[in-house]
Amino acid sequence: MGRVEGKTAIITGAASGMGLAAVELFAREGANVVATDIVPGLPDAVAPLEGNIISVHHDVADSDSWDGVISSTLDAFGGVDVLINNAGIFVPKGVEEEDLDGWNRLLGINLTGVFLGTKAVLPHMKAAGGGSVVNCASIAAIVGGNGDGHGAAYSASKGAVRSFTKHCAQWHAAENIRFNSVHPGGVFTGMVSSMGFATREEATAAMGSTDTPLPPYMGMPIDIAYGYLYLASDESAFVTGIELVIDGGFISH
Numbered sequence: 001m002g003r004v005e006g007k008t009a010i011i012t013g014a015a016s017g018m019g020l021a022a023v024e025l026f027a028r029e030g031a032n033v034v035a036t037d038i039v040p041g042l043p044d045a046v047a048p049l050e051g052n053i054i055s056v057h058h059d060v061a062d063s064d065s066w067d068g069v070i071s072s073t074l075d076a077f078g079g080v081d082v083l084i085n086n087a088g089i090f091v092p093k094g095v096e097e098e099d100l101d102g103w104n105r106l107l108g109i110n111l112t113g114v115f116l117g118t119k120a121v122l123p124h125m126k127a128a129g130g131g132s133v134v135n136c137a138s139i140a141a142i143v144g145g146n147g148d149g150h151g152a153a154y155s156a157s158k159g160a161v162r163s164f165t166k167h168c169a170q171w172h173a174a175e176n177i178r179f180n181s182v183h184p185g186g187v188f189t190g191m192v193s194s195m196g197f198a199t200r201e202e203a204t205a206a207m208g209s210t211d212t213p214l215p216p217y218m219g220m221p222i223d224i225a226y227g228y229l230y231l232a233s234d235e236s237a238f239v240t241g242i243e244l245v246i247d248g249g250f251i252s253h
């Protein structure tokens, strides 16, 4: 019996990094997985994985696109038990370099995407008598400095995801729908390699080892996927509104 046996989970941002690791892990643990992403490479990314997995092209910032994800999910699996709002982008611009278009674009994906996803699954989770929504925030929701990589809009988006999660946890607890946020520290994914680092070792030398006390000083996608799995599963049935920090000790200074 898998840890999420028989549950149907929508996982956004599933073509790479933490999302792709979560698709593989959830499918291995018995879930029906709806893997979504905006990039055309999504079907190829999930093709080698085993289990009940469908892939759906998706822009999390677009309300109509969420309608498509929900109807594909219901067609394939008949309901939705878990939503992992994982998709996100990072832009390393402070207030002086960021402009309004860039600010709105980032918030549209990282924050509005979480709102739209929540709105899309709520009626189905209510009808089913419960569910679990896991929102990917960041340590940038808690600390600044090296913890936010100098991303003004990014910090704002993740801070808002953190408080939005608590709002939902309070207002939907009576419906048995749980909401929790996950706060990764530095994790070697597409997001980090796009900053010009070819390997985890290179990225760690530049960003990890100074502030992260726990070896190997930078996480891997599976480290976060295990956090998602716990919060999606019935193992966390009495857990809502928490911030699960997975950062090798970065914010424990």
Ligand SMILES: NC(=O)c1ccc[n+]([C@@H]2O[C@H](COP(=O)([O-])OP(=O)(O)OC[C@H]3O[C@@H](n4cnc5c(N)ncnc54)[C@H](O)[C@@H]3O)[C@@H](O)[C@H]2O)c1
Pocket (backbone or CB within 6 Å): 012, 013, 014, 015, 016, 017, 018, 019, 036, 037, 038, 039, 058, 059, 060, 061, 086, 087, 088, 089, 090, 109, 136, 137, 138, 139, 183, 184, 185, 186, 187, 188, 189, 190, 191, 192
């Ligand atoms: N990597 C880190 O160090 C780190 C740290 C803290 C938080 N996070 C968060 O982790 C989450 C996953 O990121 P990752 O590190 O795996 O990066 P990643 O770039 O490997 O994966 C993010 C995925 O989101 C997808 N995406 C982007 N815009 C989208 C949109 N509009 N609609 C649908 N999909 C879209 C991308 O195509 C990509 O596949 C993000 O929310 C990110 O902010 C990452």
